[in-house]
């Protein structure tokens with residue numbers, strides 16, 4: 001594996017899950033594989049889980065790790081080519097990327113959708129410039145349209161807790177005061193569609209995701225029908241994808257907040273969320289604190305997904 005940007009990059013999912021199980025049971029078995037290799041983690045946006053779990057994964061493999069917050073301490077970067085740089089941007093990404101590439105062996109990048117241009121976001125203009133100009137393997141730590149490290153951890157978690165070979169997994173939209181990316185939802189859809197689970201998406205009218213991510217999933221606008229007999233409820237907010245509302249909040253209907261009443265419609269379903277989560281907007285205190293809430297083991301599995309991916313890239317490229 002050269003780059004890790006989507007579900008297709010990791011190859012056969014069964015094999016990937018077996019590798020993840022080995023990593024989880026033997027976290028320190030490969031401390032030589034990353035010796036004298038450097039992971040550079042670049043953040044254009046905030047992070048807790050990705051920042052900590054991916055660093056830990058690198059350390060477990062014997063790597064050196066550097067973390068750079070682009071908008072705190074580094075020069076503000078111009079990302080558009082052809083712009084006259086007479087504004088507040090000091091350096092162009094086309095110099096910064098190869099320079100950063102010269103200091104490391106693997107690059108992790110977090111660069112959320114900017115909502116300025118749907119075309120630029122959905123063409124992954126920033127992530128693809130790192131792939132094109134760094135000269136190094138690149139891992140997406142959430143880009144404009146996907147969050148593969150999160151989705152891999154989500155799959156690992158579902159496989160650990162599922163009580164039936166083909167669980168009913170429901171992705172439900174929930175309200176949030178700010179316009180959030182579609183990336184986590186898109187990515188979850190992409191990974192769920194790569195399994196043989198029964199996968200259902202439920203959201204209000206106007207929050208339809210890009211068809212290329214929805215794929216074979218069933219879209220159910222009636223949330224109560226969606227929740228019925230579910231084995232996993234995966235909650236996430238996302239802003240509107242369809243024009244003319246791309247990147248906008250068009251609904252704050254609190255009836256979509258995940259609560260005990262709706263969870264009672266399920267097959268004693270587990271609750272999942274990638275975190276950070278706005279309590280009593282996305283999910284009630286009662287549900288996220290319940291024995292069926294998997295948000296903490298789900299977050300813990302982020303180290304497993306990152307270490308599995310880093311190990312594969314180290315094995316295949318050095």
Ligand SMILES: CCC[C@H](NC(C)=O)C(=O)O
Pocket residue numbers: 142180181182183184237274275276
């Ligand atoms: C892991 C989630 C990151 C981000 N969340 C926020 C709050 O920006 C999102 O919704 O994509």
Ligand SMILES: NC(=O)OP(=O)(O)O
Pocket residue numbers: 046047048049050051142150274275276
């Ligand atoms: N789930 C996730 O990626 O969390 P952070 O944004 O805190 O890294």
